[in-house]
Amino acid sequence: MEIIIKGGYVFDPINGVKGEKLDIGVKDGKIVDPSKLDERNAKVIDARGKTVMPGGVDIHSHIAGPKVNVGRLLRPEDHYISFIKAITGVKRSGTGKTTPTVASIGYRYARMGWTTVIEPATPPLKTRHTHEELNDIPILDKACFPLVDSNWFILDYISKGEIEKCAAFVAWLLDAIKGYALKLVDPGVAELWSQGKGYGLDLDDEIPSFGITPREIITGLCKVNRMLKLPHSIHVHCNRLGIPGNYSTTLETMRALEGMGDGITIHITHAQFNSYKGDNWPALRSGAPEIADYVNAHEHVSIDMGQVIFGGATTMTADAPFEFALFHMTPIRKWAGSEVEVESASGIVPFKYKKKSIVNAVQWCIGLELALLIKDPWRVIPTTDHPNGGPFTRYPRLISWLMSKKAREEVLEKINKTARRRSVLPDIDREYSLYEIAISTRAAPAKLLGLEDRKGQLGEGADADIAIYDLDPTKDLNDPDRIVKAFKYAYCTIKNGETVVMNGKIAKTSYGRTFYVKSSVLDEELMKGVVSEVKQKFKEWYTVQFSNYIIDESEIRHPEPLVMGG
Amino acid sequence: MMTVTLIPKEPFKVLIDAKCITPDEFAGKSLEEINSLEVYEGSLVRKLGDLFVIKGDPEDNVDETRIVIEGDVWKVCRIGEKMSGGSILIKGSAGHYLGRWMQGGRIEVRGNVRSWLGAEMQDGTIEVFGNAGSFVGGRLRGKVGKKGMKKGYIIIHGSAGARVGHGMVKGTIIIDGNSGPFPGSEMMGGKILIRGDCEGKAGANMIGGSVIICGRLPSVLPGFYIDDIAPKAKVKKEKIEGPFYVFVGDALASRICGGRLYIHKASNPHLKVYEELLEEV
Numbered sequence: 001m002e003i004i005i006k007g008g009y010v011f012d013p014i015n016g017v018k019g020e021k022l023d024i025g026v027k028d029g030k031i032v033d034p035s036k037l038d039e040r041n042a043k044v045i046d047a048r049g050k051t052v053m054p055g056g057v058d059i060h061s062h063i064a065g066p067k068v069n070v071g072r073l074l075r076p077e078d079h080y081i082s083f084i085k086a087i088t089g090v091k092r093s094g095t096g097k098t099t100p101t102v103a104s105i106g107y108r109y110a111r112m113g114w115t116t117v118i119e120p121a122t123p124p125l126k127t128r129h130t131h132e133e134l135n136d137i138p139i140l141d142k143a144c145f146p147l148v149d150s151n152w153f154i155l156d157y158i159s160k161g162e163i164e165k166c167a168a169f170v171a172w173l174l175d176a177i178k179g180y181a182l183k184l185v186d187p188g189v190a191e192l193w194s195q196g197k198g199y200g201l202d203l204d205d206e207i208p209s210f211g212i213t214p215r216e217i218i219t220g221l222c223k224v225n226r227m228l229k230l231p232h233s234i235h236v237h238c239n240r241l242g243i244p245g246n247y248s249t250t251l252e253t254m255r256a257l258e259g260m261g262d263g264i265t266i267h268i269t270h271a272q273f274n275s276y277k278g279d280n281w282p283a284l285r286s287g288a289p290e291i292a293d294y295v296n297a298h299e300h301v302s303i304d305m306g307q308v309i310f311g312g313a314t315t316m317t318a319d320a321p322f323e324f325a326l327f328h329m330t331p332i333r334k335w336a337g338s339e340v341e342v343e344s345a346s347g348i349v350p351f352k353y354k355k356k357s358i359v360n361a362v363q364w365c366i367g368l369e370l371a372l373l374i375k376d377p378w379r380v381i382p383t384t385d386h387p388n389g390g391p392f393t394r395y396p397r398l399i400s401w402l403m404s405k406k407a408r409e410e411v412l413e414k415i416n417k418t419a420r421r422r423s424v425l426p427d428i429d430r431e432y433s434l435y436e437i438a439i440s441t442r443a444a445p446a447k448l449l450g451l452e453d454r455k456g457q458l459g460e461g462a463d464a465d466i467a468i469y470d471l472d473p474t475k476d477l478n479d480p481d482r483i484v485k486a487f488k489y490a491y492c493t494i495k496n497g498e499t500v501v502m503n504g505k506i507a508k509t510s511y512g513r514t515f516y517v518k519s520s521v522l523d524e525e526l527m528k529g530v531v532s533e534v535k536q537k538f539k540e541w542y543t544v545q546f547s548n549y550i551i552d553e554s555e556i557r558h559p560e561p562l563v564m565g566g
Numbered sequence: 567m568m569t570v571t572l573i574p575k576e577p578f579k580v581l582i583d584a585k586c587i588t589p590d591e592f593a594g595k596s597l598e599e600i601n602s603l604e605v606y607e608g609s610l611v612r613k614l615g616d617l618f619v620i621k622g623d624p625e626d627n628v629d630e631t632r633i634v635i636e637g638d639v640w641k642v643c644r645i646g647e648k649m650s651g652g653s654i655l656i657k658g659s660a661g662h663y664l665g666r667w668m669q670g671g672r673i674e675v676r677g678n679v680r681s682w683l684g685a686e687m688q689d690g691t692i693e694v695f696g697n698a699g700s701f702v703g704g705r706l707r708g709k710v711g712k713k714g715m716k717k718g719y720i721i722i723h724g725s726a727g728a729r730v731g732h733g734m735v736k737g738t739i740i741i742d743g744n745s746g747p748f749p750g751s752e753m754m755g756g757k758i759l760i761r762g763d764c765e766g767k768a769g770a771n772m773i774g775g776s777v778i779i780c781g782r783l784p785s786v787l788p789g790f791y792i793d794d795i796a797p798k799a800k801v802k803k804e805k806i807e808g809p810f811y812v813f814v815g816d817a818l819a820s821r822i823c824g825g826r827l828y829i830h831k832a833s834n835p836h837l838k839v840y841e842e843l844l845e846e847v
Contacts, residue, residue: 076708086609332710350710 001497002027002037005466008047009473011438012054014447014457018435019473024052026464029497033460043499049472050491053438054456055115055465057445060235060269060304061386062316063105064119064133064144066126066338067346071099071314071387074336075350078314091506092138098314098387106138107506108393113467113490115512116446116455119144120183120235120269121318123344124151125544127177128551134514135557139500141455141465141512145183145235146173147318147344149217150190152541153534155210158220164522167224168530171519174230176550178516178559181232181449182221185318186239187214190345192321199321203239203252214239215256218266226263228519229564231450233265233302238274242322247287250274251294254301267448270306270385272367281359285422286366292373295380302448303374304381307367307398309390310355310411316348316388323347342541353390355411361419368401368408369423372430377439378447396487399441400480402432407480434473450562451515468492513560521565569632570600570622578641580608581661582617585644589631589652589671592624600624628652629671635660640680646673649690662699665692668718681727682706687737689717697724700746703739704732712754715739719802728765731758734775738802750777753825759801763833772816772825778806780830783837790815790827792840799828811837 003026010022025034025042062068072079079095084104086093094104109117117140122130124146134142148154148170157166170182188207192198195209203215218236225234238253240246250268257264268274277287295301317323320337326349327335337347353360367389374380382402386392400407405428412420420426432440446456454463471477471486489504500508538546553559570592583606592600601615614620625631631652638658639645645661646654650669659677668687675692681699684692685706702722703715714733725743733752744762753772763781770787778799790813799806811834813827829837 074708077706077710078708080706334710 002042003045003464003494003497003499004034004037004039004042005045005047005052005468008050008052008468010052010458011435012458013435013439013443014452015459017458019051022052024458024466026466026494026497029464031458031460031462031464031466045468045492045499047468047491051434051469051471051473051486052458053113053467053469054442054446054458054462055467055493055495056109056113056441057449057451057456058109058114058117058383058386058392059267059381059445059448060120060306060383061117061392062119062121062388063117063137063142063386064102065122065130067121067316067318067348068099068133069129070336070338070346071316071348072096072101074334074348075099075314078312078350091509097393098312098391100391102133102136103138106140110139110493110495110501110506111489111504112393112395112487113469113493113501114392114395115139115465115467115493115495116141116451118142118180118449121145121147121185122179123147123318123340123346124173124177124179125340125343125542125549127179128555131178131514131551131556135511138509138511139495141463141515143180143449143515144178145181145232146177146179147185147190148173148182148221149184149187150344152191152342153537154221155188155191155207155212155217158216159210159212163220163223163227164526165530165533166220167227168522168526169534170221170224171228171522172527172531172534174517174519178514178551178553178556180515180517181230181235182225183235183237184218184221185237185344186241186322187217187236188212189239189319189321190339190343193345194339197321199325200240200243201321203249203256215252218253219256219260222257222260222264222266228521230517230519231562231564232448233267235267235269237269237317237319241270241273241317241319242276242326244276244278244280244284247275247277247290250287250291254294254298257300258298265300265302268301268303270383270388271303271370272306272308272363272389273385275366275370284359284362286362286369286424288366288369289373289424292370295374296376302379302381302444303370304383304385305367305371306383306385306389307371308353308360308363309384309394309397310353310360310364311390311394313351313353313390314348314387315351316346318344318346320345320347323349326351341543355415358416358419361415362422364411364415365419365423365425369425369428371402371440372425372428377432377436378444381440381445381448395441396484399432399437399487400483403434403437403477403483404480405429405431410480434471434477464494464497466492466494468494511557513558514556515560515562517564518561519564567630567632568623568625569634570620570624572618572620572633572635574618574635574637574639575616578607578617578639580641582607582642583644584614584642585647586614587633587635587642587645587654588647588649589628589633589654590649592633593628593631593652594626595624597622597624638677640678646671649673659696665690668692678724683722684715684718684720686713687715687718687720691718692720694720694722694724697743698722698726698741700727700729701732702726702730702741703734703737704729705734709733714752714754715756725762730760731756731775731777734758740801744781749779750775750825752819753777757801759799759806768829769813769816769825769827771819773820773822774824776826776828778810778828780806780833782833783829786813786827786829786837786840787816789818791817791823792844795831795841795844796828811840
């Protein structure tokens with residue numbers, strides 16, 4: 001099918017297009033030169049007075065996996081609130097606000113113009129479940145990051161100093177479970193949690209069962225990442241998340257990688273939860289200026305915000321001891337926790353962020369301060385860490401806060417006064433331009449994921465993932481509500497050359513690809529040796545069979561391997 | 567008072583979602599408008615007039631509106647949802663969620679009702695001449711905090727299922743027959759009177775309110791302490807002759823032990839062992 005998008009203001013940062021009026025052609029799921037298409041055969045979309053951007057890329061959003069499913073079970077009340085009606089042949093039904101059902105995740109992302117979403121934490125043993133859910137998410141392209149920080153094999157290899165073998169294991173693991181990049185959640189904490197400890201584990205505290213520290217895990221896996229030439233850097237949820245005074249730990253984590261040579265990068269995820277200053281909760285202050293200064297001065301770090309949105313949320317993370325502590329702090333008296341053998345743990349607590357709460361108000365300020373104080377939009381991605389900081393459906397509001405000081409001031413007037421006094425946010429005048437929004441929500445995450453040749457851009461040969469917003473950049477940008485409305489309901493979303501959203505309504509249900517990485521950098525002898533070693537230990541450590549652990553390509557709806565090296 | 571009468575055209579095959587059958591929706595509408603109100607039959611959108619023959623003249627005033635349903639509507643759910651006044655009379659059995667979020671008025675059912683009768687109701691009166699399902703006056707699944715029945719009066723002349731008054735905050739529930747397990751679970755206030763037997767586990771996780779059981783209770787949960795023997799109990803100015811064992815609890819839910827269990831002494835001879843504990847104190 002051929003589509004021509006005519007006369008829109010195009011924002012395409014990877015190709016340096018800053019709001020020029022251009023035509024875009026789509027043929028067979030790829031972007032082509034519009035002059036080569038015949039207008040009589042093609043479907044013409046009139047985009048005059050509208051904004052055309054590449055499809056959005058979300059680098060961190062918990063959309064699938066056992067943890068999300070337990071969240072759904074834990075929060076039936078969340079499903080009374082919202083409801084998507086099924087239309088036979090067009091879309092499936094769904095419910096849920098902070099923990100939406102599988103189909104509604106795809107539809108809501110597509111309605112906002114997002115087309116690629118990453119599930120950032122899945123325990124390798126349970127990744128089969130994650131893939132089953134990813135398969136059922138309509139429209140989106142997706143990938144998942146396996147949790148590797150407390151995996152016994154990896155801890156074992158790092159404690160023995162066998163980085164090459166560790167790399168071989170990681171390469172095998174990514175291929176076996178069809179993962180994309182390495183996710184570290186509070187490195188080492190899940191291992192301690194299996195012994196009932198682990199709250200507040202710092203970067204240089206020892207993990208007794210293996211005799212190593214989180215610092216060694218991070219640096220070790222960083223080397224592995226470079227050795228395997230993985231497309232994304234290591235994706236780190238820092239130690240001591242959600243504990244006042246943790247900004248120093250975050251700075252230390254970033255400093256730990258200095259001087260390790262070229263090719264060492266780190267992505268600090270939901271940095272807002274890791275930028276707390278102060279000794280206790282009432283004295284909570286923002287550590288965002290310090291983090292931002294460091295990021296501005298060092299090239300090897302990228303972050304995503306983890307912005308808090310006032311309202312309901314469901315916190316879910318593999319950082320189980322923190323969730324257990326959070327459960328005792330919240331008035332909503334329920335939680336769920338679990339431990340995955342050999343690999344990981346998790347906890348889930350429903351939460352509500354309140355404007356008048358000093359802690360929540362400071363958290364709200366920190367996220368925006370981070371995004372506004374870091375000068376390079378290529379290295380700070382707006383996310384809400386869905387559903388930890390708030391549901392992803394609030395991204396339009398988040399974009400309006402970034403783009404308009406007026407919108408921020410409206411909220412600042414309503415939040416806790418002490419929090420407002422402590423924050424530097426009222427003094428920040430910076431406003432993101434639409435071009436910078438296109439960078440930080442599209443080009444930058446695609447580039448960080450190593451997918452910039454096909455996602456997050458509108459150059460010829462890229463995937464035809466396009467979002468058209470009913471927003472005129474010449475006159476509509478002064479009105480924050482206009483921005484919210486435009487981003488909430490995209491005028492048109494094109495996914496893989498098919499129109500999936502028209503006038504803010506789902507027009508078609510299609511299914512996207514699942515990306516995973518095949519690294520063939522290492523030599524085969526080493527790989528064979530490590531796999532046979534793993535097979536032996538597998539019998540000792542796991543309750544499942546080795547052959548059942550491996551996920552076959554046929555179990556994924558549209559597999560899309562990225563072959564690295566070789 | 568003007569009456570609107572609904573007569574089912576034929577027996578229902580699947581569950582019907584008919585939250586529009588309330589005095590609030592009917593008031594101020596002509597018969598034609600009432601006929602064209604939307605209901606769901608399974609997943610299909612139908613008109614109320616497709617399923618019922620509707621007669622009578624509606625009234626402008628909500629409090630003066632009276633709805634009479636002639637026949638069995640045991641597959642019709644959410645009747646009387648959020649009603650704030652007027653009355654509904656069902657001359658048969660009714661479905662789930664009868665009188666959910668009800669804010670006032672009166673509902674009378676001559677037959678049985680299914681689960682979630684008067685769920686999360688704010689005020690009003692419900693009278694059932696048959697039996698009721700589970701979660702009478704209860705809060706919906708997953709909700710936490712003060713979300714159960716807030717005020718009002720539910721009387722069931724037959725028996726009730728499990729979890730009567732789950733999470734209820736205030737108000738009164740009277741059951742003339744027997745009750746299933748877990749009456750008054752997670753209760754915070756209000757009163758439940760069960761004149762018949764109870765299947766057990768009364769007041770699990772309760773932090774306030776009282777449950778009065780006149781019949782037999784197999785055992786008292788270990789989270790309860792015996793406190794007293796009371797000569798009589800009182801519900802809505804009615805005095806119920808005892809004597810009753812009074813238990814306080816549930817210690818697992820709160821240290822204050824604000825909940826009260828009144829258990830009839832004469833019908834529960836197997837609980838006599840608790841009397842020794844009472845003497846020690």
